[in-house]
Amino acid sequence: MINTGKQAQLAQLKDSNAQLLKRLTARESRLNRIGMGIDAASQEAFEAFADGINGIAQGVEKTLRNERDAEAEKLTNEATAARRSSTHTSSDTAIADIMQDVKGCIEEQYLAAEKNLQVLASILGFFVDVDAVLAGCISVKDTQIFIRRSILAELSAFDCIFAAYNKIPNGSQIAVQTAHSRNGVPRDYVEDHYTQRTTKGGLLISEACIIHDEAHGMDHAPGIYTDEQISKWKTIVDAVHARGGLFFNQIIALGRVADPNFLDAQLKGPSNDVYRDREVKEMSVDDIHRFVQHFKQAAVNAMHGASFDGVEIHGANGYLIDQFIQKQTNKRTDEYSAETLKLPKEILDAVVQAIGASKTGVRMSPFSAWQGMRGDYDPVDQFEPWVRHIVSTYKDLAYVHFVDPLAGSSQEDFRKSDYLKKIVRDAGITVVSNSDLTLEMANERASKYGEAVAFGKLFISNPDLPARARNGWPLNEDYDRTSFYGGTEKGYTDYPFYK
Structure with missing residues (x-):
């Protein structure tokens, strides 16, 4: 019989390719979904690309079924012969040959897919990193997918995007990092802040924008509910788009x-x-109904007025939606009690109905005690029903954005956080992780779990963070927390690029 070490190698190879096949099949399914509701030329290109992905999956499957199985049998025979002759050279070579053959076959399929991608690019005008699409992974350093803004709205997940996130990720801080506005209108230098941090295909998530005057209550916070606010945001969004960014x-x-x-x-x-x-x-109840409509209108303003690519509903860090989710702050006994989750459900449904699930993200912070939250209640008991409602109702949701437990939190909190994230991942929806992550930790989570990773503090002090990450350049970690909520350019547009 083949020795245990060789069996393990074969098992690892088989598992690796099975995982690849699974990812390819998932990619095909998503492409089939996103190919709806676009013009004929784009539809044809999407179908060609989906066919290409299907061909890759079939090619890998054929390789596994025919070539590798034959080689495995050959390996077994050679291993038996090697054992009898007391030499293992030929079996070691056979292992290497199998791996090389499978790798070669997959590379051939990659080239075929790349040809289809070039056809797609010529029609839609964007570049896709084929390795990122096929591997279905995110790597801060070397796996990015570049998608032109005009088709972002058709994509149901960002699982190949390096998520560049311009807010404080620390759950112990106010979630809005960039409070730089007057009368809710972003100041002129806000455009510089975002364009400095724009990379082609990189995803930016804006500072939190107030949905309506009666939902306000923060100095310098921007809004998205007046014509002047919307117009100013459109100028900023257009500048980000001009540099190939997503917003x-x-x-x-x-x-x-x-x-x-x-x-x-x-x-x-x-x-x-x-x-x-x-x-x-x-x-x-009338107040609640009115606020649901405020959220809906804000989403419409953002998408159709300011030309954002999507909307993230801030349901974290002790703000209104989070207050309704948690028993610590929601003591109601009517239809809007914490147990019913009725307010967050109504807001999410209203936004999705207005702009589509694939353009909607949801942010939550189950483990944060910021602003008097959490209390003695179990975060899983409170948030698992919310998470399960999201994934069962909106299968094409863009992502769920988790504020992780703070560094130094209990291992139980981290375990429970991963449990909630797994529910989202298992539903095929992208998870965005956020809070006190180093680049190394981000790469580990991306590799291990297939998560996107959001950065705040490091992206403030490193406007060229994606380039630094890719090239291994040193980071500037000397950020000034006192300027995060500023009102001036200091600590906002004056951090240096790597030289």
Whole structure:
């Protein structure tokens, strides 16, 4: 019989190729979904590409079924002969030959797919890294997929995108990093901040934008609800698009944590409450219905007014949606109690109905205690029903963005966080991980779990972070936290590029 070591190598080879086949099949399924609702030329190109992916899958399957099985039998015979002759040279060579043959066959299929990709590129005008598509993995250093903005809305996942994320990832900080606006209108230098951090095919997620005047309550925070705000954001978005970048707009309502000094309405939240010595009034059902419409309209404003590529619903860090999810802040006993998840469900449904699931992301922070959240409640008990509702209802959702437990949190929290993420991954929806991750940790998560990774602090202090990551250049980790919520260019547009 073949020795144990050789059996292990064969098993590893078989598993590796089975995983590749699974990924290729998943890619084909996604391509079939995204090929709907676009012009005829693009549709034809997508179908050609989907056929190419299918051909790759079939080619790999044929290789596995015919060539490798034959080689495996040959290897077994050679190993038996080698054992009898007390030499293992031929069996070692056979192992190498099998690996090389499979690799060669797959490379041939890659070349065939690349030809289809070039046809697609000539029609749609964008470049796709075929290795990223076929491998179905994300690597901060060397795996990016470049997708022109005009077709981003048709893609149901970003699992080959290096996610460049311009907000504080630390759950112990306010989720909005860039508070640089006047009357909710981004200041002129905000465009510089984003374009400095734009890479071709890189995904940017904006600072949190207030959905309506009555959802406000933060100094310098931008909005996405007036014509002036929308127009200014469109100028910024156009500048990012001109450099080949992708841009999602994060939308938010503050709820009970709003500062009344910057709120032209009564301070309201899920329940009658006192927060920071401020009286909070319970939102009526009419209030809730109105806020659901505010979220919907903000999404429409972002997509159709400001030309963002998608919207991320901010349901984390102790803001309004998070307040309704958690029992720590939602004491209601009516239809909008924490157990029902009715408000977050209605908001997500309204946004998806307005702009589509593939253009919608959701952010959550199950393990954050920031702004009086979590309490003594089990995060999994509170968030698993929300996660399962999302993945079962919106299978084409762009992504779910998790704020991870902070560095130094218990291993139990990290284990539970991975449990929630796995629910999302198993549903075929992209997970974005975010919070205190180094580049090494990001690559490990991308390689091990197939997650996208979002950066905040490092991207503030390294405007060329993707290039530094790819080339192994040193990072500038000397960032100034006091400037994160600024109001001036300092700490916003003045960090150096690598020289």
